[in-house]
Amino acid sequence: MSWTPGYRLQSSPYVIERKLGSGGFGITYKVRHLENNKHLVIKTILDHLKDDPEYGEYLRLFHKEGEKLKRLCKKPHPHIVQVIDFFTEAESPCLVMEYIPGENLYDFIKRQGALTETQAIKVIRQIGDALNFMHQTELVHRDATPLNIMMRNPEEAVLIDFGIAKGISPATSTQTDMAGNRSFAPYEQVGKGSRQKAVDVYSLAASLYYAVTGERATASLGRKLFNEELVPPSQLNPSISDRTNQAILKGMALEPQERPQSIQEWLNLLNIPPTKEESKELELPLSTFKFETVTVDAKGETIKRESNQQAKFFTEDLGNGVSLEMISIPGGKFLMGTEDKEIEKLIQKFNWQRFNREKPEHEVTVQPFFMGKYPVTQAQWRAIASRAYLKVERELKPNPAYFQNSQDSDSHPVERVSWYDAVEFCQRLSKQTGRKYRLPSEAEWEYACRALTTTPFHFGETISDKLANYRASSTYASEPKGEYRNQTTQVGKFFPNAFGLYDMHGNVWEWCADDWHGNYKGAPNDGTAWVEETNDNDNRYQVMRGGSWSFNPSFCRCASRNDALGRDGINYYFGFRVVCVGARTT
Numbered sequence: 001m002s003w004t005p006g007y008r009l010q011s012s013p014y015v016i017e018r019k020l021g022s023g024g025f026g027i028t029y030k031v032r033h034l035e036n037n038k039h040l041v042i043k044t045i046l047d048h049l050k051d052d053p054e055y056g057e058y059l060r061l062f063h064k065e066g067e068k069l070k071r072l073c074k075k076p077h078p079h080i081v082q083v084i085d086f087f088t089e090a091e092s093p094c095l096v097m098e099y100i101p102g103e104n105l106y107d108f109i110k111r112q113g114a115l116t117e118t119q120a121i122k123v124i125r126q127i128g129d130a131l132n133f134m135h136q137t138e139l140v141h142r143d144a145t146p147l148n149i150m151m152r153n154p155e156e157a158v159l160i161d162f163g164i165a166k167g168i169s170p171a172t173s174t175q176t177d178m179a180g181n182r183s184f185a186p187y188e189q190v191g192k193g194s195r196q197k198a199v200d201v202y203s204l205a206a207s208l209y210y211a212v213t214g215e216r217a218t219a220s221l222g223r224k225l226f227n228e229e230l231v232p233p234s235q236l237n238p239s240i241s242d243r244t245n246q247a248i249l250k251g252m253a254l255e256p257q258e259r260p261q262s263i264q265e266w267l268n269l270l271n272i273p274p275t276k277e278e279s280k281e282l283e284l285p286l287s288t289f290k291f292e293t294v295t296v297d298a299k300g301e302t303i304k305r306e307s308n309q310q311a312k313f314f315t316e317d318l319g320n321g322v323s324l325e326m327i328s329i330p331g332g333k334f335l336m337g338t339e340d341k342e343i344e345k346l347i348q349k350f351n352w353q354r355f356n357r358e359k360p361e362h363e364v365t366v367q368p369f370f371m372g373k374y375p376v377t378q379a380q381w382r383a384i385a386s387r388a389y390l391k392v393e394r395e396l397k398p399n400p401a402y403f404q405n406s407q408d409s410d411s412h413p414v415e416r417v418s419w420y421d422a423v424e425f426c427q428r429l430s431k432q433t434g435r436k437y438r439l440p441s442e443a444e445w446e447y448a449c450r451a452l453t454t455t456p457f458h459f460g461e462t463i464s465d466k467l468a469n470y471r472a473s474s475t476y477a478s479e480p481k482g483e484y485r486n487q488t489t490q491v492g493k494f495f496p497n498a499f500g501l502y503d504m505h506g507n508v509w510e511w512c513a514d515d516w517h518g519n520y521k522g523a524p525n526d527g528t529a530w531v532e533e534t535n536d537n538d539n540r541y542q543v544m545r546g547g548s549w550s551f552n553p554s555f556c557r558c559a560s561r562n563d564a565l566g567r568d569g570i571n572y573y574f575g576f577r578v579v580c581v582g583a584r585t586t
Helices: 049-050 055-072 105-112 118-137 175-179 187-192 198-213 220-226 242-251 263-268 340-350 353-358 378-385 419-433 442-448
Strands: 012-023 028-033 039-045 085-088 092-098 150-151 156-159 287-296 302-319 320-328 332-336 360-367 369-372 436-438 509-515 542-545 562-563 579-581
Touching: 039 055, 049 055, 055 092, 105 150, 105 198, 105 378, 118 150, 118 156, 118 198, 118 242, 118 263, 187 198, 187 220, 198 242, 198 263, 263 436, 302 369, 302 378, 302 419, 320 378, 320 442, 332 442, 340 353, 360 442, 369 442, 378 419, 419 436, 442 509, 442 542
Parallel strands: none
Antiparallel strands: 012 028, 028 039, 039 092, 085 092, 150 156, 287 302, 302 320, 320 369, 332 360, 369 579, 436 579, 509 542, 542 562
């Protein structure tokens, strides 16, 4: 179908404004909707293909995948062009998509030169997330090249122009037409019209090659048939990391079985915390907030107030008005666990031998990191869990919490999430932000909770219902009994510790990264998680910290540690908070 400017479609309310481009199969037009004057794009087939003997099969696939794309876009992805409609005009299939002004990545780089490694990875990760989303619905793009990556702005990329029906080889097309730009197409696509997901892995890796070098890679056809050499991108741009160089080469392996078998597997090769030598663009400007802390004696009475405390933090925008504040935790040394003399007192007072799990007391050195100001809230959880395109390994329920009937439930901690769920959340958050998020190690958690104090609680010698949410009908020291609320409370309701962290005592138990061990014999002293291939319980149990709304105060101490039901266990007092590593500050 060939239309001239001003042509008004007969079957739909669109008028042609101009031709945008064409390839071996299709032609695209910028159109205007006659009712709302909105600019859109229509893609249809080229007229000369109707004489091709394979046209019937081509038309069948166009219809089939066009309908798939229309269904796909019922759940919009921020980095996939929105498909608006799919109809037929004069027996030609027409795919209507949003119009994205600007230039494609190919022209963007041609005009301004290669991107920095950080900029390039950010763009490619966005497109990788889009491809992941497509692959989950069994759609393969097959043309994910810089020519089909539109730049909404220098920081945001959108995947356009799906490679519909490119498994067909019209007699009237050329090899270049069939495979798109050969520099970005794997040999199995050029030679056999492959529709496997490994095609997109190759094209995305080749796009990153172009983004960091400003040069197109050696075509796969020449590499396969004439033994032409693929020049490593690091030879063209020595400033890129070995990590990125190797990821590109693995993604562009000639044989599809030698590449990562999914987009996510390939993206994982790039998902490594930045080194000191990498771009300063990863540095984060920090804000400062002020807060007040209190210290109490064994009777629960306030003996000290510090009203000019300060902490630095950065904020992640999770979308829809939801944010995540990450507090800067300075590195340092501390004594982890509880000394033998104190353990004997605890056993004698509470008649519970499990206090022995807190020994031997040992010195640990912790590197700086960022930690969530609060346990992850129901709103924060929903913002990430509801985005299916971020999925890494497992589905997440958007609203798993038991306590979600109150007006402020969005600001209550999420609960009824398993260790596996918490890990998936961290992986999805990492994908969305480009920073490395994970669960805290047990050592990081205790260090952060203590905030340089040595008392049982960061508040001091005891705890009270005015300081935390726990089973306050029981007492720890000489404080009076308090209110047992019998549910979670809004985060940030009580005083923080000296690092600016809230709810470290009570509210919900918080998952840690460590496998459960019965004591600290053999534990690492560098602050890392204690994870082994095997241990005395086959890794079925994970560490939890902090106590909860339903537990007695002795469980809420800084040093208290608990083994949960198992990695897949859930309960209405199981929650978590996140740690961010590898982000440097300005």
